[in-house]
Amino acid sequence: MIKITKGKEPQEWTAKKKTSGFTKYSPIPELRQALLEEQGYICAYCMRQIPVKDKSEKETSKIEHTMSRATHPDLQLDYTNMVICCPGSINDDAHCDKSKSVGAKDISFSLFSIPDIKSISYSSKDGIIKSTNPVIENDINKVLNLNNKLLKANRLQTINGVIEVLTLKKWKKSECEKQLADWKQKTIRDIQGEKQLAFKPYCGVVIYFLEKKLKQYA
Template sequence: MRDVKKGEEPKSLLEHRVQAHSTYENYPHKDALRVALVQEQNGLCCYCMGRIRATAGSMKIEHWQCQATYPDQQLTYTNLLGACRGGDGQAANEHHCDTRKANRDLKWNPANDAHPIEPRVSYGFDGTISCVDVEFDEQINSVLGLNLPFLRSNRKAVLDVVLKWWRLTPPARRNLQAQIDRRTLEQAEHDPFSPVAVWFLRQKMTGAAQ
C-alpha cells in the first residue's frame, strides 16, 4: 500500500454534489472521475499497487467508507479511490482489494494525510506486506487479501530487481535518491508495485534494510 495525495476533485462531482437528491448512482460523469483517480494514483491500485486504467473494465471506484454504511460520504472526494478489479469474477478465495473488502471498514484511509500508510507497512523479501499495528495487519490479510500468493510474487519480483541493483552497483548508496526520484517524480504513470522498490531504497537511506 502507499499514500495517495488527492488532487482537485472533478468539477462535475462538485456540481453534482450540491444538487438536490444527488447520489453516487445518479452521478453521470464517472468516466471523468476515473480519469482523475487514476492520474493522482499514477496508474496504481490504491491497495495492491497493481496497474489500473481509467476504464470500468480495468478498475473500480472504491468508497473507503462504503455507501451502505456511510451514505453521507458517497460523493466526498477524499472518500473515493481507484482500485483494481480485485479478482472480480474469480473464486472468492482469489478476491482482494475492494472486491474482498466489500462493505467492511478499514482502520486507515490511504488518501487521508492523518493516516500515513507508508511509514506503517513493511515488506519481506518473499513479498509479504505487514504492519506493526496488529489491527491493521489483520485487515491487510482478512479485509484486503494483500498477501495472496500472486501478489506476494509480484512484490518479490520488484524487490529482487532492486536488490540486484543494490548488490551489483558499487556506488549504489550515492544513487539512492536518484533511484527514488526515477520511480516517484519522473514518471506520471508508475510501474506496477514500484512503491515496494521505493520502500526498500528508503530503508537503505536510513540504514534500516540490510
C-alpha cells in the first residue's frame, strides 16, 4: 500500500450533496473519476491497476468507504471517507473492498497515515504483505484478504523483478534515489487506450525495497 493524499472533492459531488433530499449515498461519474485520478489508477489496498475486470464481476472499480456506510451512515457522503478499489474478486476469491464489505467491516488503520503505511512490509520469500502492528496485520488478512494466492504471486513477481535489477545493475545511492523518486510519482501511462497520469501497479512494493536498499548506504 501507499499513502493516499486526499484532494478536494469534485464540485459536482459538492453540488449533488446540496440537492434537496439527497441523504443516501449514490455515486456519480465525476466522483469515481476524481478518485481514480487522485489515486493514480491503482487500488487503495492491493495496488492493482484499475479499471480492471475480474471474472464474475460487472464493475471495473469500486468506490470504498473506509468506515463502512452500514456502521457510519453519517460518513456515507464524506469524500474524505472514500477511496477507490479494484473489483476485488480474483478467481472468485474476494479481497479488498469485496472482502471488507462482508459483515460491513471497518479497517482499523488509515490509508492517509504515514506511520500506518510505514508499518507494512513485503516478504521476498513468498510475496506476503504484513505489518508490525498486530491490528493492521489482522485487517490485512482477515478483513481485506490481501494474502490470497494470486495477489501474493503478483507481488512476488514484482519483488523478484526489483531484486534482480538491484543485484545486476548495482546502482549507486544516487541512482536508487532517482528510481525511488520515479516510483513515487505518477507518470503518463496507457489506461484502457487513454493517456492518464497514473502510478505503476504494485508501486508500494518497489518503494519498500528501494527504501530498504537506501538504508544500506547510511
